Amino acid sequence: MKIALTAAALLLASTASAKTVVVTADRMVDVLSGKMVEQPVVVITDGRIASVVSAGTQRPFIPEGAERIDLPGKTILPGLIDMHVHLGGTPLVQGYRALEYTDSFNTVMAVPNAEATLKAGFTTVRSLGDYDYADVALQQAIDDGFLPGPRIVPATYALGATGGHCDENTNRPSDAKTSPGVADGPEAVRAKVRELRKLGARVLKVCATGGVFSRNTDPGAQQMTYEELKMAADEAHMLGMKSAAHAHGADGIKAAIRAGIDTIEHVSFIDDEGIRLAKEKGTWLGFDVYNTEYTLSEGEANGVLPENLEKERRVGTIQRENFAKAAKAEAKMIFSTDGGIYPHGLNARQFAVMVRFGLSPIQAIRTATSNAAQALGWEKDVGAIAVGRYGDIIAIEGDPLADVSLLEKVDVVIKGGERVNQDR
Numbered sequence: 001m002k003i004a005l006t007a008a009a010l011l012l013a014s015t016a017s018a019k020t021v022v023v024t025a026d027r028m029v030d031v032l033s034g035k036m037v038e039q040p041v042v043v044i045t046d047g048r049i050a051s052v053v054s055a056g057t058q059r060p061f062i063p064e065g066a067e068r069i070d071l072p073g074k075t076i077l078p079g080l081i082d083m084h085v086h087l088g089g090t091p092l093v094q095g096y097r098a099l100e101y102t103d104s105f106n107t108v109m110a111v112p113n114a115e116a117t118l119k120a121g122f123t124t125v126r127s128l129g130d131y132d133y134a135d136v137a138l139q140q141a142i143d144d145g146f147l148p149g150p151r152i153v154p155a156t157y158a159l160g161a162t163g164g165h166c167d168e169n170t171n172r173p174s175d176a177k178t179s180p181g182v183a184d185g186p187e188a189v190r191a192k193v194r195e196l197r198k199l200g201a202r203v204l205k206v207c208a209t210g211g212v213f214s215r216n217t218d219p220g221a222q223q224m225t226y227e228e229l230k231m232a233a234d235e236a237h238m239l240g241m242k243s244a245a246h247a248h249g250a251d252g253i254k255a256a257i258r259a260g261i262d263t264i265e266h267v268s269f270i271d272d273e274g275i276r277l278a279k280e281k282g283t284w285l286g287f288d289v290y291n292t293e294y295t296l297s298e299g300e301a302n303g304v305l306p307e308n309l310e311k312e313r314r315v316g317t318i319q320r321e322n323f324a325k326a327a328k329a330e331a332k333m334i335f336s337t338d339g340g341i342y343p344h345g346l347n348a349r350q351f352a353v354m355v356r357f358g359l360s361p362i363q364a365i366r367t368a369t370s371n372a373a374q375a376l377g378w379e380k381d382v383g384a385i386a387v388g389r390y391g392d393i394i395a396i397e398g399d400p401l402a403d404v405s406l407l408e409k410v411d412v413v414i415k416g417g418e419r420v421n422q423d424r
């Protein structure tokens with residue numbers, strides 16, 4: 001009896017200390033059903049969603065003493081997810097201009113960049129390649145409440161070939177450097193995946209082809225063999241990590257898909273066979289279709305090298321044509337913007353480009369919510385306003401299913417049931 005009483009007292013105490021937040025609004029986009037829900041009432045207990053009802057049809061249970069976040073006139077959606085950002089990337093410092101700054105510059109800049117990303121409504125991001133383990137430090141600082149920012153899935157350094165897109169190719173030979181992510185040959189790749197995991201990586205990023213922003217690499221050319229990619233994907237999966245491949249060229253894209261890589265990033269020159277393969281294997285495609293405008297209008301002033309601008313011109317148009325093809329073929333899509341190539345916080349500008357090139361607004365919204373959550377393997381945690389998931393919610397004016405560009409202006413951000421301060 002005594003024990004039972006103690007247990008009851010403990011239960012009471014824990015109920016009393018549970019923090020409950022109630023969010024109400026005019027409308028909610030239910031990304032899972034694709035429908036608009038009127039008068040939503042969302043109850044968040046200790047950071048996770050405990051119930052979601054429509055006040056018109058059901059009576060919500062609101063615990064006494066609950067904190068209220070009433071958002072009259074607003075439409076709420078799940079917190080957005082960008083599957084490809086570089087939080088340490090600062091678009092104003094490109095090309096050789098980066099050599100004027102000290103080594104930890106990118107690490108320091110990652111702090112305001114993470115905050116800008118969160119305030120723009122992105123409550124979860126994958127950091128697909130950062131210097132100095134900045135993404136791991138940020139993840140720790142944010143998760144432990146020292147800094148504002150999104151939930152971060154860090155890749156640390158991108159794994160790639162010697163002289164490839166993710167190596168250090170800017171210096172002259174006498175100052176040559178090798179990226180800590182470089183590995184050549186399957187066994188070296190195996191060891192590198194284990195090392196990155198040990199140093200904090202929670203997703204593996206590989207560079208399967210050349211890229212736009214590196215020196216002396218051809219975006220169309222494959223840079224990792226099928227055997228290396230297969231080793232990378234298998235080793236990541238064994239360690240419980242998803243894998244992402246930077247891939248522009250058609251051959252590198254197909255090799256990465258066949259190797260079992262989970263998400264293909266950029267996807268610029270994908271051909272019909274690649275689209276068919278991606279559908280067959282269930283591979284997610286992350287076309288970064290927004291940043292071309294920014295690079296072509298601001299890049300030169302920011303120090304982007306002529307070689308890189310020329311490559312962007314070559315890649316941008318074809319990438320959008322192939323995005324339209326993949327959209328028509330109903331390939332599985334995620335929201336990957338390459339944030340850091342353009343200023344952090346403008347991520348949502350990609351929605352309108354996705355709609356312009358063939359997705360419906362709800363399809364575009366799903367790339368950054370329910371689809372992204374699945375691709376992360378976090379479908380129980382993020383990507384929808386649904387029971388059990390984190391209380392990650394954004395509020396905007398108007399109907400994003402009619403005009404998806406409304407997502408570019410997020411008025412309120414709630415992460416884990418906590419309202420984010422938008423004033424600072």
Ligand SMILES: [Zn+2]
Binds near residue numbers: 084085338
């Ligand atoms: Zn990138």
